[in-house]
Amino acid sequence: MRSSVIVFPGSNCDRDVAVALEKMQFKNQMVWHKETSLPKSDLIVIPGGFSYGDYLRSGAIAGKSLIVEEVIKAGKSGCLILGICNGFQILTETGLLKGTLLRNKNLKFINEDVNIKVMNNQTKFTSKYNLNQILKINIAHNEGNYFTDTKHLEKLKKDNLIAFKYCDENGSTNDQFNPNGALENIAGIFNEKKNILGMMPHPERMIDKVISNTDGVNLFSSLIN
Amino acid sequence: MVKQYQSNSKKNKLKYSVTVTLKKNVLDPQGKVVENTLKGKGMNNLKNIRQGKYFEIEVEEQDETKATQTINQMCEKLLVNLIIEDYKISKL
Amino acid sequence: MVKQYQSNSKKNKLKYSVTVTLKKNVLDPQGKVVENTLKGKGMNNLKNIRQGKYFEIEVEEQDETKATQTINQMCEKLLVNLIIEDYKISKL
Amino acid sequence: MDMKITDKIIEKHGLKIQEYNNIQKLLKRDPNFLELGIFSAMWNEHCSYKSSKIHLKKLPTKGKQVIQGPGENAGIIDIGDNDAIVFKIESHNHPSYIEPYQGAATGVGGILRDVFTMGARPIALLNSLHFGSPSHPKTKNLLNGVVSGIGGYGNCIGIPTVAGEIKFNDTYNENILVNAMAVGHAKKDKIFYSKAKGVNKAVVYVGSKTGRDGIHGASMASAEFDENSEEKKPTVQVGDPFTEKLLLEACLELMKDDSIIAIQDMGAAGLTSSSVEMASKGLLGIELDLDKVPCREENMTPYEMMLSESQERMLIILEDNKEESARKIFKKWDLDFVVIGKTTNSKNLTLKHNKEVVGEIPIEALASKAPLYDRKWKKKKLTKKNIELKKFKKLKIEDALIKILSSPNNSNKSWVTKQYDQMVMCDTVQRSGSDAAIIRIHNKDKAIAVTVDSSANYCKSDPITGGKQIVCENWRNLISVGAQPLAITNCLNFGNPENEEIMGEFAECLIGIKEACEFLNYPVVSGNVSFYNGTNKKNIYPTPVIGGVGLINTLSKPIDHNFKKINSIIILIGKTFGHLGQSCYLKENFKIEEGNPPEINLINEKNNGEAVLNLIHKNLVISAHDVSEGGLIVALSEMSIQSKIGVRIEKAKKLRNLTEFFFGEDQGRYVLEIDKKNLSKVEKILKNNDIFYENIGITQKTFFEIEGEVKIDTNDLFKKNNQWYNNF
Numbered sequence A: 001m002r003s004s005v006i007v008f009p010g011s012n013c014d015r016d017v018a019v020a021l022e023k024m025q026f027k028n029q030m031v032w033h034k035e036t037s038l039p040k041s042d043l044i045v046i047p048g049g050f051s052y053g054d055y056l057r058s059g060a061i062a063g064k065s066l067i068v069e070e071v072i073k074a075g076k077s078g079c080l081i082l083g084i085c086n087g088f089q090i091l092t093e094t095g096l097l098k099g100t101l102l103r104n105k106n107l108k109f110i111n112e113d114v115n116i117k118v119m120n121n122q123t124k125f126t127s128k129y130n131l132n133q134i135l136k137i138n139i140a141h142n143e144g145n146y147f148t149d150t151k152h153l154e155k156l157k158k159d160n161l162i163a164f165k166y167c168d169e170n171g172s173t174n175d176q177f178n179p180n181g182a183l184e185n186i187a188g189i190f191n192e193k194k195n196i197l198g199m200m201p202h203p204e205r206m207i208d209k210v211i212s213n214t215d216g217v218n219l220f221s222s223l224i225n
Numbered sequence B, C: 001m002v003k004q005y006q007s008n009s010k011k012n013k014l015k016y017s018v019t020v021t022l023k024k025n026v027l028d029p030q031g032k033v034v035e036n037t038l039k040g041k042g043m044n045n046l047k048n049i050r051q052g053k054y055f056e057i058e059v060e061e062q063d064e065t066k067a068t069q070t071i072n073q074m075c076e077k078l079l080v081n082l083i084i085e086d087y088k089i090s091k092l
Numbered sequence D: 001m002d003m004k005i006t007d008k009i010i011e012k013h014g015l016k017i018q019e020y021n022n023i024q025k026l027l028k029r030d031p032n033f034l035e036l037g038i039f040s041a042m043w044n045e046h047c048s049y050k051s052s053k054i055h056l057k058k059l060p061t062k063g064k065q066v067i068q069g070p071g072e073n074a075g076i077i078d079i080g081d082n083d084a085i086v087f088k089i090e091s092h093n094h095p096s097y098i099e100p101y102q103g104a105a106t107g108v109g110g111i112l113r114d115v116f117t118m119g120a121r122p123i124a125l126l127n128s129l130h131f132g133s134p135s136h137p138k139t140k141n142l143l144n145g146v147v148s149g150i151g152g153y154g155n156c157i158g159i160p161t162v163a164g165e166i167k168f169n170d171t172y173n174e175n176i177l178v179n180a181m182a183v184g185h186a187k188k189d190k191i192f193y194s195k196a197k198g199v200n201k202a203v204v205y206v207g208s209k210t211g212r213d214g215i216h217g218a219s220m221a222s223a224e225f226d227e228n229s230e231e232k233k234p235t236v237q238v239g240d241p242f243t244e245k246l247l248l249e250a251c252l253e254l255m256k257d258d259s260i261i262a263i264q265d266m267g268a269a270g271l272t273s274s275s276v277e278m279a280s281k282g283l284l285g286i287e288l289d290l291d292k293v294p295c296r297e298e299n300m301t302p303y304e305m306m307l308s309e310s311q312e313r314m315l316i317i318l319e320d321n322k323e324e325s326a327r328k329i330f331k332k333w334d335l336d337f338v339v340i341g342k343t344t345n346s347k348n349l350t351l352k353h354n355k356e357v358v359g360e361i362p363i364e365a366l367a368s369k370a371p372l373y374d375r376k377w378k379k380k381k382l383t384k385k386n387i388e389l390k391k392f393k394k395l396k397i398e399d400a401l402i403k404i405l406s407s408p409n410n411s412n413k414s415w416v417t418k419q420y421d422q423m424v425m426c427d428t429v430q431r432s433g434s435d436a437a438i439i440r441i442h443n444k445d446k447a448i449a450v451t452v453d454s455s456a457n458y459c460k461s462d463p464i465t466g467g468k469q470i471v472c473e474n475w476r477n478l479i480s481v482g483a484q485p486l487a488i489t490n491c492l493n494f495g496n497p498e499n500e501e502i503m504g505e506f507a508e509c510l511i512g513i514k515e516a517c518e519f520l521n522y523p524v525v526s527g528n529v530s531f532y533n534g535t536n537k538k539n540i541y542p543t544p545v546i547g548g549v550g551l552i553n554t555l556s557k558p559i560d561h562n563f564k565k566i567n568s569i570i571i572l573i574g575k576t577f578g579h580l581g582q583s584c585y586l587k588e589n590f591k592i593e594e595g596n597p598p599e600i601n602l603i604n605e606k607n608n609g610e611a612v613l614n615l616i617h618k619n620l621v622i623s624a625h626d627v628s629e630g631g632l633i634v635a636l637s638e639m640s641i642q643s644k645i646g647v648r649i650e651k652a653k654k655l656r657n658l659t660e661f662f663f664g665e666d667q668g669r670y671v672l673e674i675d676k677k678n679l680s681k682v683e684k685i686l687k688n689n690d691i692f693y694e695n696i697g698i699t700q701k702t703f704f705e706i707e708g709e710v711k712i713d714t715n716d717l718f719k720k721n722n723q724w725y726n727n728f
């Protein structure tokens, strides 16, 4: 499997996700944002960080960059795309994913390990997980408060497009265990064709026992198949 | 009856806008990046952008002087960082 | 000589403000927190606050129609997320 | 044309008349306004170290592990395999008091530049924060602003903020302390220095444009606050972490080949200090064409350009024929890259503007001939008072413990640390919350441990002992996570050095630091001095802050201070005398700051530390914690709080006063959790090394218990420890 990690000025989880991909045997390439064409890839990753300083709106400026036009084309033709954190924000700015990520409800940056629940394991991104499996994954963001209109929310639910929800240790999704105020505790969503996943938690931070845990491994190993 | 009540209640509310801008010589990193991005997209006649904040504030108050007083207080207490920012209040 | 040049150059620039606000039905977490904080500080007549963005934009252009066109473009291309935000342009 | 230089202007520049006369002598003429500004920037306390230098010189700075000691942008130590660790701490106290968010943010930005200017990729950030009383009307705002400023910068640039300390004390009501430390990793054979070499080499300006920010910030940092400090407001600088990220990547990319002769960040006194420093180290001159300086505002004067403290800028001296390739790199990262001058053999700083020479000063006059003071100082009178416990009403141990654990100074800090990205870069083995953070060297099986510490109360009552104590506590914190302590950096926050008592605190603290560092082979490789902390003649407590770095050679099993399982043996290493002078117990329960700090016995300190490290390396310890503020009982409860594993501590065997035993702050002690099956091995090693130890109890389920005295559910301990910030 070939993967490409798009690097914007201000990306800062690009190396982290590249390490994860290589560990999982992807043949990975870093793609600088000024490039106008993408290398052949089965998976495109838009990493976390603060592209363009998160100025204006997080993800806004990156979402309008040249290389992203190529990403959009690839996404529309079915290429797998994973947007993590800032990557998720960028994907919503491009319209590849619907909705938006508002400021955290406490208006503070939040970095902690949270529990999330796998809401759909019938996808290329999540097939190695069990349905309703609870993962402990690190989040680190200012704007992770997912918001969308009622119509789209209904669609997300009906078509099983919610990937992960924040929850407590037992999998219950309630307000108390909603770190950032996201609508219905949503931590990640798919597009309609389920070839694009955007998520706020950082699976690439959870691939090494010495550092944290290995709950993120199966996301990458689901993809390699 | 109902109508009258409504119009009354309307009268009791005043709405203002507050624009907050960075003082003249203070660096505006956001504005600068936005400016460069727009120029990079071919907007060559763009000379300068500065970014600020904008608030729409409704207060339950009939008296305009009192209302602006309140809003001024809000600005100085919370909304504006007077060390690096200026602000302007207008009635909407 | 110098003076004339200056006044000329001034005429070539137009300045606009753009205010960007969240659409009515979109949650405004920032505004909410600001509102609660102010109420907590005893500002009881505060009814409602919504927070938005503000830009001051200078363009090198003489023609106002063209200038507003350019600014409109900037808004739609970058400054505004039309899915969740509205905007308004005014001449300064 | 030029402004006339009056006494008032001289004073406004923070220069004494005598110093001005000196300038006239050195120049053999009157300086012009621009030159005066340059002198004032270079000769102020912050840049010249005129009051501290003779004391700093006494610190031990050498050792097998030291690659670069003080004198460069940051210190460098060797951790083997061609890996080097570059680190330094710096204060941003005054700017942070004026504008907490930007002050703290630019503090982080500044210290990061000191580290990456030497060729290191920053891998960790730390901070030491001291605020006034929590009930002081300004504290909340300052705390919020500083914390989000630190997070705002570090999170955006993508370097984990992994450790630090936050303390509250009335003494900082009008003068908070914000010290930031950065740690970077470099290859030993790829280190860059600031010494210029060769004549006619291009001097290149890279990074952000120069604006009117922070003009005279460095002088501000050296001036006491008074009611008029409001006037100094416009000098606040705004940080741009995004640009710094670009600058970091661009510099590291340029450093891959050998284009750079010398490189220096523009910190305090910006263009002035960076160019003078490079020229001075190389015994060269430097000529700058100020028309070329990239400016943010129109019509900036040479004075403004030379003194601006705009952030995110660097000065580089390039090898011949490297300009084009270097320019390409900076262009890729959308940064300014302008040749603004060249090195000369004139040994002067020559400034040109509009094709005219507007200033010319011998480099020597600015650097080596800067004033140097041996200020008068007074020895501290130590109190003879002993703490008599009988004086205080009897307090139940349980109540006293809860009071301490729920106090602002001892509460869990996760409200703060959650606002920092601690995981980015994916090498954080241990986040904040333990005795030291652990950062893995990327792609390797080894790691460094880092921590910062201070003890202002100890230093206030006895600066020599206090100075020793912080070094030891810092050392102990590294040992507790299984790291071999290697070297320190220090940030010396003091009051007005023109006051003999304050100068005495400074001199004596340094005596203490020196003694401890020498004994422990723990050299000082970098640091920073911040004087004039205080207002209206009220000076802060002497607050030296020590940042330490240690090495963990094999990362198989990182160790922290959370209990791991029930039925383990708890061992207390080191002797307990029950010293309560200057203790947390008295402070938090009775608001009493009396007595002397606990004695430091360097021999015990070293032996105990080495023994603990030895046990950890032999995998005989499951968790470890040093005993510091609050004494044994606080150390034990900290081990219980996160793990929610309780303890049962036996009542002390010999007849001892329990309050003294549990709350005494005697030094050189550690608590270790040991697996029962290893007990005999452990005891043998301790006995063979003549280490004093006591088996004080075992771990158990649910309850934190001291026989017959205390019994608290660990969940309650957790709650008590976690509520303060959330209600703040």
Ligand SMILES: Nc1ncnc2c1ncn2[C@@H]1O[C@H](COP(=O)(O)OP(=O)(O)O)[C@@H](O)[C@H]1O
Pocket: D046, D047, D056, D059, D069, D070, D071, D072, D073, D074, D075, D088, D090, D114, D267, D268, D490, D491, D492, D524, D525, D526, D527, D528, D529
């Ligand atoms: N307390 C101290 N202990 C040891 N070295 C110090 C101390 N204070 C300053 N130094 C050293 O003096 C030099 C100048 O420091 P500073 O002016 O803070 O550097 P910069 O201009 O890079 O910020 C540095 O090498 C620094 O490490």
Ligand SMILES: [Mg+2]
Pocket: D073, D113, D114, D265, D267
């Ligand atoms: Mg420096």
